Amino acid sequence: MTGTLPWDGEMTCVRHDERTGASFVIALHSTTLGPAAGGTRAMAYPSLDEAVTDARRLARAMSLKMAAADLPIGGGKSVIMLPTPRAQLDDRRWREILSVHAHNLELLNGSYWTGPDVGTGSEDMDVLARTTRFAFGRSVAAGGPGSSAEATAQGVFSAIRASVREVGEPGLDGLRILVQGLGAVGSRVATLVAEAGARLLVTDVDEARCGPHVAAGARIVPAEEVTRTECDVFAPCATGGVIDTDIATMLPARVVAGAANNILATDGAERVLHDRGIIVAPDFVANGGGALHLIGREVLGWSESDVLARTVLIEKALDEVFTSARKQRITPLQAATAGAVERIQA
Ligand code: HCI
DSSP states (O other): OOOOOOOOOEEEEEEETTTEEEEEEEEEEOOOSSSOOOOEEEESSSSSHHHHHHHHHHHHHHHHHHHTOOOOOEEEEEEOOOHHHOGSSOOOHHHHHHHHHHHHHHHHTEEEEBOOTTOOOOHHHHHHHOOOOOOOOOOOOTTSSOOOOOHHHHHHHHHHHHHHHHTTOSTTTTTEEEEEEHHHHHHHHHHHHHHTTOEEEEEEESGGGGHHHHHTOEEEGGGGGGGGGGSEEEEEEESSOOOOOHHHHHHOOSSSSOSSSSSSSSHHHHHHHHHOOOOOOOOHHHTTTHHHHHHHTTTTTOOHHHHHHHHHHHHHHHHHHHHHHHTTTTOOHHHHHHHHHHHHHH
16 A cells, blocks of 8 residues: 555554455554544545545544543544445445444454444444444444434534634624534534524535525525635534635634534644634534443443533533633644643553
């Protein structure tokens, strides 16, 4: 392989399965605080290099997320590089792919636990759990904690509240909030901010998903205009990499706070946004609600209300990140990363 990024993680496992045509990448970034955990992302990638790079960056974000949420768990991620997009895979082949993945998890014997991510859901965890113990996030029907979307959205909502305060707004009332991606998490974030009085702007590659929000008063923004649309809060809730350095120089927003992992395409983008006075909520703090739900319910024995009580504390955690960044004259991402790394190294 060529061109993969240097990486500070522990181990990356790669497997190709001839029969299904799928390749599997499992990145264990850190097992210092506990076994590595992080979801399984199933997508078609242009190359194996890109799949490896994605798995590693996402695994690193999981280590930071777990540490920032004070969970006794490390960070990892799986990427299944599909031979064709998920929607075009027939059920039988998908089952075969999951069965290879279950075998991967068994081989790692608990050093890595998986869960749902882009392209996988609770029902896939149910399938994995029939052959391996190392899957979080089974459906409620199968005895699991079910979807983490509600907790993730609550945490993002708390992050938005903390972030708008940092730019001098007392609350969300009257602010223009642009939610990108109306999947399980994004649509809940949209509903929560609208209920808090925000003027909601929505966008999704599947325009039908905008319908219910438009009926409730939201305005649709065409996908290609998202990063050129003036708003108070830009909330990316689809896939990551939406803000590169060029976009950062002109993004007409005051706050960036969303659910997506790795919102910034480059490290330089945050510096550019910071210099323009735009507040960026570090994504691994803002979207920690999902991890609190899965790990809280399945490892720590928390109830749903325990999860909620911990999730709303994301607002306070971000207040502390912003304060520490101001004091040290560094960016919030630098402050949050330093805090998480300190926890891992302590
Ligand atoms: C996430 O926040 O990306 C999901 C959290 C997660 C996924 C898989 C195992 C544990 C936690």
